[in-house]
Amino acid sequence: MNLKDGDKVIAIIDYGAGNLRSVVNAVKSLGYQPEITSSPDDVLSARAVILPGVGAAADTMSNLDKLALVRPIRRFIAQNRPFLGICLGLQILLDGSEEGGWQECLGIFPGRVRKFPPGLKIPHMGWNQVKQRISHPVFEGVPDEANFYFVHSYYAEPEDKSLVAGETDYTIPFCSVIARGNLVATQFHPEKSGELGLKIYDNFIRLALGAGVNAD
């Protein structure tokens, strides 16, 4: 089976996120033809789902809600199907965010999204190292402590520390990669992180199109 030609199995969710184009460009550069969609049915029938994200948690949640995508995304993840969240696509997996007071999020994992402490330049913008806390197929060929491109003002703090696959230091250490079964989410932007960023996409897609990881 040639999954690189025509099979619309990799769905990239289009809900108005500013970095959609970059994510599409990155996936296409690897030779895949992703389907860009905002349809709940397409999400549910996809082999893999990529949720890009940049901007504010409140806008992201309200856009997903308007497009009736909240339940399909929850269901897709609950079925341990291959899901990749980027930046806000990681943050909204938690219960809620302190951004703009309090914003309810998807609540896939217990925990909250918090603002960086005062005294730091905000946003945390630029290349920073990801310490790999677990061995995971998404890190294959990616050296430990490799640099990835970040731009965010809030960070995720999941209660279950075993979710933390990657950690990054910005005066405080924070969770920069979440992994659980076939779900992977990165706080950094792999589509803006050069060759190693593309490697993350490639690893995720191979994982998704291959056997995947069993639920634990």
Add this chain to the structure above:
Amino acid sequence: MLTKRIIPCLDVKGGRVVKGIKFREHRDAGDPVELAAFYNQQGADELVFYDITASSDDRGIMREVVERTASQVFIPLTVGGGLRTVEDIRQMLEAGADKVSINTAAVLDPAFIARGAERFGSQCIVLGMDAKRVPGADPPRWEVFTHTGADGGHTAGIDAMEWAIQAVELGVGEIVVNSIDADGTKAGYDLELLRIISEAVTVPVVASGGAGTPEDLYQALVVGKADAVLAASIFHYGTYSIAETKQYLADKGIPVRKLIN
């Protein structure tokens, strides 16, 4: 640890890269997409395209350049020059830019910053600030200049530090501080200007104007307290490569991203 960013800036006119000396006498230095790919391979941390003419015809050419670049170079790309409306910003982001740099339009209408940040998020709104030292002022101060792309520009009659603080309140996520006095001289950045702006704001500050040697970049990061450094001619004309510049900085203890292999 967050690394310091090295950012080559490509001045673009009619789809080709040029570099001004004190904003004048432009010389052709190549195709922007090819140069972008080259700098990416060399280890550039971000890229800036600055549309120096920014006529409506050129805007279309620039969009096409941005589209081609974004489909083959996977590091952050900022586009600036002549962006005046939320629609201008939208078009550049849609073409594949990650950030837009706004300058004159923000000075003439500060609320433009807020409209852009509200719509697209602060992370993609960069304030480009052209500042010129007020001769003889004690303590030193700098004035903001506008329309610098055309003929050297003219003063907006605003204090640079006050403008930087106001712009952050309005929602910019980063400030590029360009010294008009230093630009094109290759005699080093205006370190005093950098430092007062960097200490006055909570967003990252990018040094611009005056880079002649890797030591100048080092000084901007350490004395000027900049979070990133922008440079054009020292890279374009091959005076120093990005790789050797980063090595120089790393040897002096500055955290920089090094390319693997």
